[in-house]
Amino acid sequence: MTPAVDRPAGGPSRGPATDTGPRQGPPAGLPQRVPDPDLPRRVRIHEVGPRDGLQNEAAILPVEVKAEFIHRLADAGLDTVEATSFVHPRWVPRLADAEQLYPMVADLADRGVRLPVLVPNTRGLDRALALGVREIAIFAAVTESFARANLNRTVAESLAVFEPVVARARAEGLRVRGYLSMCFGDFEEGPVDPARVVEVCRRLDAMGCSELSLGDTIGTATPGHVARLLTDLHASGIAPDRIAVHFHDTYGQALANTLTALRHGVTTVDASAGGLGGCPYARSATGNLATEDLLWMLDGLGIETGVDLRRLAATSDWMAEHLGRPGPSRALRALTHRATPAPEDKEP
Secondary structure (H helix, E strand, C coil): CCCCCCCCCCCCCCCCCCCCCCECCCCCCCCCCCCCCCCCCECEEEECHHHHHHHHCCCCCCHHHHHHHHHHHHHCCCCEECCEECCCCCCCHHHCCHHHHHHHHHHHHHHCCECCEECCCHHHHHHHHHCCCCEEEEEEECCHHHHHHHHCCCHHHHHHHHHHHHHHHHHCCCEEEEEEECCCCECCCECCCHHHHHHHHHHHHHHCCCEEEEEECCCCCCHHHHHHHHHHHHHCCCCHHHEEEEEECCCCCHHHHHHHHHHCCCCEEEEEHHHCCCCCCCCCCCCECEHHHHHHHHHHCCCECCCCHHHHHHHHHHHHHHHCCCCCCHHHHHHCCECCCCCCCCCC
16 A cells, blocks of 8 residues: 555545535435446446546546556546556557556555556556566457547557467466457448457457457437347357446436346446546547446346445545546546535524
8 A cells, every 4th residue: 555645544635625615415225325226236336437548538647646546546446447557658658657556556455456567568568567567458449430539549459469468478378368459430431230249249259358348439328229239249159247348428428328238137337437548549538437436326226236336436535636627427426425504694
């Protein structure tokens, strides 16, 4: 645990606050739990805030703050926290401190917390292996235009680059996740045929990826589209327990899409604390699904996650102060709302 950021026993450390009124969250016992027998009993949240969230923020935070953020997320009960990226610092300068950061959080693995990192190629894998990383993620594109913009390669060329990365990672005993971008729509190409997504999923599956995360990179997915893609994937032999979903809330559809995925057997959902971040190479892709919004829905459905919602909200509120702006999560705003003191009565 890094000692660089104080952590008083009474809760998260806080800098100077301009709003010091009492907290006014929801009444105790809410949301009321009403389980749905057609939904999974438990969902694993893959927290992407420290990586996918912070990589797209304007502020470049001290490494000590990033390490503290990851520890606080784990303390809130998140057992999978994507820690950082080993992409070249020129492309993602806000995560240029990966070699410094990972050793500061590696102790969490002893508590059973998974700490995947993103790697783009064999050089990134070398850097990760040197630090003892045990889980990686690679990122593929479904559309040619986004593959060119984000990876400077065709879809086929980018998949060929990842083959030796996955093979070596598997030989070293690492778990490998495969991200797929632009699964539901592309700014240049428009609608994306589910067959193209299925084909890239099958390629990543054949490489040895243990999990495939379907990315709604520009936030255009709708529940019907999600249902169709998951049905097609299942028909192709890729079971729901191999799939994760990664929705953006650009058009306010992230929770509806998530609920659809749960009804189709998916039990792993990507989310970002406070709703931080999005893809730096996709125009208007603001708004990762906020972990707090997701948890409020899951708690109300009686679905177990192991995450303490209010403790998580306190962590996201703490991070918002470091970033100098409030997060977009609606649940976070409600949970951390500070009541405005009533004005004192004055004699007429």
